[in-house]
Amino acid sequence: MQHLDVLIVGAGPAGIGMALALQKIPDLKFGLVERGRIGESFRRWPLETRFITPSFYSNPFGLADLNAVNEHSSPAHFAAMEHLSGELYADYLNMLVQVHKLPVVTGCKVLEVNTTAAKEFVLETEQGPLSARYVIWATGEYQFPDLQAFTGADYCVHYAQVATWKDFTAPRYTVIGGYESGVDATVNLIKQGRQVRLLVRKASWDRQSDDPSVALSPYSRERLAQAMQSGQLEVIFGVDVTKVSQQDDGSFLIEAADDRNWQEQHQPILATGFVNGGGAQQIARLWEWDEAGKIMLTEADESTLTPGLFLVGPQVRQEDRIYCFIYKFRQRFAMIAQNLALCMALDSSQLDPEPGVWGPFGNSECCEGCEC
Ligand SMILES: Cc1cc2nc3c(=O)[nH]c(=O)nc-3n(C[C@H](O)[C@H](O)[C@H](O)COP(=O)(O)OP(=O)(O)OC[C@H]3O[C@@H](n4cnc5c(N)ncnc54)[C@H](O)[C@@H]3O)c2cc1C
Numbered sequence: 001m002q003h004l005d006v007l008i009v010g011a012g013p014a015g016i017g018m019a020l021a022l023q024k025i026p027d028l029k030f031g032l033v034e035r036g037r038i039g040e041s042f043r044r045w046p047l048e049t050r051f052i053t054p055s056f057y058s059n060p061f062g063l064a065d066l067n068a069v070n071e072h073s074s075p076a077h078f079a080a081m082e083h084l085s086g087e088l089y090a091d092y093l094n095m096l097v098q099v100h101k102l103p104v105v106t107g108c109k110v111l112e113v114n115t116t117a118a119k120e121f122v123l124e125t126e127q128g129p130l131s132a133r134y135v136i137w138a139t140g141e142y143q144f145p146d147l148q149a150f151t152g153a154d155y156c157v158h159y160a161q162v163a164t165w166k167d168f169t170a171p172r173y174t175v176i177g178g179y180e181s182g183v184d185a186t187v188n189l190i191k192q193g194r195q196v197r198l199l200v201r202k203a204s205w206d207r208q209s210d211d212p213s214v215a216l217s218p219y220s221r222e223r224l225a226q227a228m229q230s231g232q233l234e235v236i237f238g239v240d241v242t243k244v245s246q247q248d249d250g251s252f253l254i255e256a257a258d259d260r261n262w263q264e265q266h267q268p269i270l271a272t273g274f275v276n277g278g279g280a281q282q283i284a285r286l287w288e289w290d291e292a293g294k295i296m297l298t299e300a301d302e303s304t305l306t307p308g309l310f311l312v313g314p315q316v317r318q319e320d321r322i323y324c325f326i327y328k329f330r331q332r333f334a335m336i337a338q339n340l341a342l343c344m345a346l347d348s349s350q351l352d353p354e355p356g357v358w359g360p361f362g363n364s365e366c367c368e369g370c371e372c
Contacts, residue, residue, distance in 0.1 A: 001131055005029045009138060014329055015034070021070075028340075035109030050085055050219075054076075067326050138313050144281065155252060162269075165185070173197070179216065186227060190232045278313075294317055295315055295317075316329055
């Protein structure tokens with residue numbers, strides 16, 4: 001059985017960014033396993049989906065590209081594009097793996113994680129067992145849609161199950177959920193010439209905060225404004241969907257908490273998010289969960305229940321801070337790597353950031369009070 005100091009699980013931006021940080025620790029034996037391809041979640045995005053956070057090659061004057069996973073690369077520079085598709089972003093991650101010769105094994109799903117009396121981890125994978133002193137869990141959330149958000153939610157098509165909006169050929173659809181993915185579904189359906197009924201709890205595009213995580217991003221707001229002028233969009237506010245059921249004639253009945261209801265001929269589109277903890281649910285017993293269903297972590301992003309197990313990515317929360325976007329969760333990579341180097345008495349000097357390399361906003365405090 002191969003033994004490593006550190007094993008990362010998941011080759012999305014969190015896992016690849018973390019691997020690039022670990023590579024700066026000389027003599028560290030680390031590896032990364034991925035169940036699909038590099039950037040698998042991004043390769044599964046609907047064909048028409050684009051990044052909402054703009055990419056810009058601002059690195060030379062001290063502001064890292066918002067979607068970069070290390071200090072010097074830039075998705076904008078790589079793709080010559082401001083709003084990358086999922087496919088192009090996955091290609092950017094793949095480029096980093098090749099250029100930096102990262103030790104990534106693809107097609108290797110982790111099936112089970114166990115701890116030993118010697119305080120090590122043994123991971124059962126599709127390609128045989130592996131052992132490691134430390135495990136960094138980076139399995140994201142996109143591949144773990146919440147299909148039980150309300151009774152009958154599984155009658156709907158979840159945003160994460162859509163390959164392309166071109167497959168939606170009926171004259172009209174109902175979209176449930178008014179945040180980023182609901183608006184993205186709406187905009188793309190309207191582009192295909194469809195009528196859309198959008199059911200939302202509240203308007204995430206009302207100016208509630210200056211924080212782009214609380215309200216709809218400018219990119220989506222701009223696209224929604226255009227969609228609203230198309231004459232193809234009906235937005236219904238204050239809707240808390242409680243049930244979807246299929247009628248004898250094959251149509252769908254959508255019911256809300258305040259007794260309003262809507263009939264729809266075709267499967268409603270569900271844009272209400274992912275399971276609590278996302279991919280961390282795969283090893284649920286190794287985390288402590290709070291009453292709100294969030295994972296409890298130490299200040300160093302280590303499991304409060306299983307020492308040696310770390311979490312990176314959009315599920316990381318520290319008090320009011322939610323690290324749900326790439327430009328947020330990348331701020332934790334160096335801190336975790338520093339701590340691991342310290343534990344193993346290895347040299348961490350290369351992890352000290354060059355002054356200003358992440359720009360003036362390269363600190364954790366900027367995430368305070370963010371909701372995603
Ligand atoms: C439509 C959409 C638009 C978005 N736009 C933006 C944006 O503009 N800017 C931004 O910052 N964020 C954006 N996000 C959020 C961003 O995509 C996520 O925060 C990011 O993908 C999380 O990265 P990750 O590496 O944690 O997860 P993922 O990219 O999901 O990577 C996790 C990896 O783990 C693998 N995996 C899972 N389980 C196992 C297992 N058991 N064994 C081995 N491998 C496993 C998966 O195959 C996957 O490759 C957007 C999200 C969506 C859905």
